[in-house]
Amino acid sequence: MIDQLQRFFVANDSLVQFVHGQVFMILGVAMWLQWQQRSQLELARALPWLAAFGVLEAFSVWANVFVPLQARLLSSDAIEALRFLQLLLTLGAFVALLGFGLKLNEPSLPPWSTWYIPLLVALVVTVVLALQRIFALQPGMVRNATNEAFLRYAICAPAALLVALGLRQQAGRLIGPLRIERIVRALRVAGFGFVLYAVLEGLLVPLAPFFPANVINEVALYRMTGIPAGVPRILAGGVIVWSFLRALEVFRVEADRVAQALQREQSLNAERERISRELHDGTIQSIYAAGLALDDAYHALESLRTPPQAFAPEDAAALSHARAQMRVVMDALNRTVQDIRRYIYDLRAAGMEEDLARGLVQIVNEWRMRTHLPIEWSLEGQPLRDLTPEQRQHVYQIAREALSNIARHSGATRARVELRYGRCGNSPADLCLRISDNGNGQALTASHKGYGLRNMRERARMLGAQFSIESAPGVGTVVMLQFESQN
Numbered sequence: 287m288i289d290q291l292q293r294f295f296v297a298n299d300s301l302v303q304f305v306h307g308q309v310f311m312i313l314g315v316a317m318w319l320q321w322q323q324r325s326q327l328e329l330a331r332a333l334p335w336l337a338a339f340g341v342l343e344a345f346s347v348w349a350n351v352f353v354p355l356q357a358r359l360l361s362s363d364a365i366e367a368l369r370f371l372q373l374l375l376t377l378g379a380f381v382a383l384l385g386f387g388l389k390l391n392e393p394s395l396p397p398w399s400t401w402y403i404p405l406l407v408a409l410v411v412t413v414v415l416a417l418q419r420i421f422a423l424q425p426g427m428v429r430n431a432t433n434e435a436f437l438r439y440a441i442c443a444p445a446a447l448l449v450a451l452g453l454r455q456q457a458g459r460l461i462g463p464l465r466i467e468r469i470v471r472a473l474r475v476a477g478f479g480f481v482l483y484a485v486l487e488g489l490l491v492p493l494a495p496f497f498p499a500n501v502i503n504e505v506a507l508y509r510m511t512g513i514p515a516g517v518p519r520i521l522a523g524g525v526i527v528w529s530f531l532r533a534l535e536v537f538r539v540e541a542d543r544v545a546q547a548l549q550r551e552q553s554l555n556a557e558r559e560r561i562s563r564e565l566h567d568g569t570i571q572s573i574y575a576a577g578l579a580l581d582d583a584y585h586a587l588e589s590l591r592t593p594p595q596a597f598a599p600e601d602a603a604a605l606s607h608a609r610a611q612m613r614v615v616m617d618a619l620n621r622t623v624q625d626i627r628r629y630i631y632d633l634r635a636a637g638m639e640e641d642l643a644r645g646l647v648q649i650v651n652e653w654r655m656r657t658h659l660p661i662e663w664s665l666e667g668q669p670l671r672d673l674t675p676e677q678r679q680h681v682y683q684i685a686r687e688a689l690s691n692i693a694r695h696s697g698a699t700r701a702r703v704e705l706r707y708g709r710c711g712n713s714p715a716d717l718c719l720r721i722s723d724n725g726n727g728q729a730l731t732a733s734h735k736g737y738g739l740r741n742m743r744e745r746a747r748m749l750g751a752q753f754s755i756e757s758a759p760g761v762g763t764v765v766m767l768q769f770e771s772q773n
Contacts, residue, residue, distance in 0.1 A: 291512025299514070300351050306516045307347035309523035313530065314340025320534055323658075327536065328392075329456050335386035336530075342379035346372055347516075369430050370419055373437075374412065380437055381408045384445035390452025407441065428495065435491035435499040443488025446480045453477035469539075472532035479525035486519050570626055577619040584612045642669070642678055643705055646719075649685050650703050657693045660700050667707030670716040671769065680745040681719060681767065684753075687738045688721040688765040696725025696763060710768045717751075717769040727759040 295302060318337035321330060349372040357365055385404040392400055415433060457473035493503045504515040587609055643665050650663050673681070685703065692701050701723040710718030739755075746753030746767060757763040 288510075288512035292508070295512070295514050295517070302514060302516045302520070303347055303351045306520050306523070307344040309344075309520055309527055310340045310347070311344035312340070313523070313527045314338070314342075314344065316527075316531060316534070320537060323537065329390075330537065332386055332389035332392075332452075335382050335389055339379050339382035339386060342375055342382060346375040346379055349375065370415070373415060373430060373433055376434060377408065377411055377415070377437055377441075380441040380445060383449060384441060387445050387448030387452055390449060390456055394455075411437070411441075431492040432494045432496070432499075435494040435496075435503075438488050438491045439499075443484045446484035446488055450477040450480040450484070453480065469533055469536045472529045472535075476526055476529035476533060479522055479529055482522040482525060483519075486515065486522050490515050490518075570623055573619055573623055573626075577616055577623075580612055580616050580619070584609065584616065587612070642673060642681060642717075645678060645682055646685055646703060646705055649682060649689070653686075653689045653693065659693060659698070661689070662700070662702040664702065664704040664706075666705070667709075670707050670771075673717075677749055680749050684742045684745055684765075684767055685719065685721060687742050691738060692721075692723045692725065692763070696723050696727075698723035698725030698762065700724050710766070713768075714771040715768050716771050717767075719767040721765040722762060724762045727757045727761050727763055 314337045317333045317340060321333040321337060349368070353365060353368045353372060356368065360368075381404045384407065385400060388395060388400040388403060418429065418433070453473050454477050457470045457477075489502065490507060491499045491503055493505045494500065508514055587605065647663060650661050653659065654661050689701065689703075692698050701721070704718075704720040704722075706718040706720070707716065709715055710720075742765075743753055749767075749769070752766075752768040752770065754766045754768075755763065756766075
């Protein structure tokens with residue numbers, strides 16, 4: 287039975303290697319495409335590491351098919367160089383897996399560790415491998431097997447277990463509040479898949495001249511079962527891919543909820559606008575009409591020139607009282623009109639946050655959903671002055687107009703909105719709003735004569751703020767709004 291399995295897998299080794307690599311390529315491409323959609327979930331920030339791991343792992347596995355095919359065409363030294371490149375691909379895959387694990391556990395680790403530790407590991411190990419190859423301390427095949435076993439023990443297994451721990455924490459801390467049990471289960475299954483990967487990839491290593499690689503290795507498994515190590519690794523990769531594809535639903539749920547919140551906000555704003563319009567065009571006009579009628583009646587009474595002695599004392603008193611009451615009613619109507627005007631303004635201003643930063647975040651999220659353009663948000667410092675609702679509205683409109691120009695004219699693939707308190711570049715400033723893109727630099731220069739730019743300048747003038755635009759072809763455009771320091 288074992289002999290039959292061995293003959294079968296020898297005949298189909300290329301197919302096993304192809305499927306093995308394809309599983310991880312699917313994982314890498316799927317995670318990269320999902321990361322491109324952008325998300326506010328913490329899990330999304332770790333997806334580039336997982337995408338890199340899947341792609342590098344796939345190419346490393348496929349090299350097991352590609353390199354032997356070149357043996358009849360290339361010299362032995364060239365084949366050795368290709369094997370060394372394959373080893374570097376394997377190192378890159380394991381380092382990306384380590385970065386993914388560190389990123390998942392970031393709340394428990396220093397922020398710098400998620401980048402510097404993987405880069406340091408990659409640099410140090412690459413230098414060691416290069417020096418070892420230069421001095422050729424061992425024959426090529428033995429050296430490569432020893433190095434790969436070392437990489438699997440030292441990096442792959444710990445990194446996979448770190449990923450499993452991080453996925454468990456993510457499932458409980460981030461996904462749990464969404465109350466979608468199937469997504470939580472999918473992430474836990476993915477964690478189990480990485481534990482399985484740690485065993486099959488991290489502990490089941492090539493045959494190497496040191497313990498335990500000389501006892502527990504791929505060759506021993508093949509001799510005992512007739513099944514090459516690639517087959518169980520395909521199963522582990524399949525579990526990881528299946529569970530992560532199921533877990534991607536969390537991003538769709540997030541997008542749906544953001545879209546629903548945006549729709550509710552738009553509906554609420556539309557209703558506020560309708561009520562304010564009805565108050566202005568209906569209620570206020572009716573009060574105006576009543577006030578005009580009273581004013582007309584009051585002036586009619588004032589126009590009476592009949593001598594007071596022509597009226598009986600009680601009639602004269604009643605006339606004087608009527609005039610006084612009419613004046614009181616007219617004053618009350620005027621105050622009511624002023625109150626309603628204030629209510630109308632409050633209704634129209636209520637659509638935005640009282641905090642400037644939160645309001646700008648709403649605008650950024652709104653434009654992300656509308657245009658699918660990656661827009662980065664940055665906030666630095668604490669507010670140094672309070673803006674009135676009217677001033678905030680001017681700032682919001684400037685931000686909207688700038689983002690609109692980016693979406694319509696710039697051809698940009700990325701934009702950034704920065705709000706800084708305390709400085710603007712190297713200059714002190716109470717507030718600095720900077721909106722930039724990596725477009726063709728023609729977005730605003732092409733519309734200098736349009737209403738949008740003129741309105742932004744006019745709003746900045748009304749705010750008493752400095753307004754500037756820097757734009758150059760092929761570089762992009764920067765819109766800057768600066769409130770000078772009052773100190």
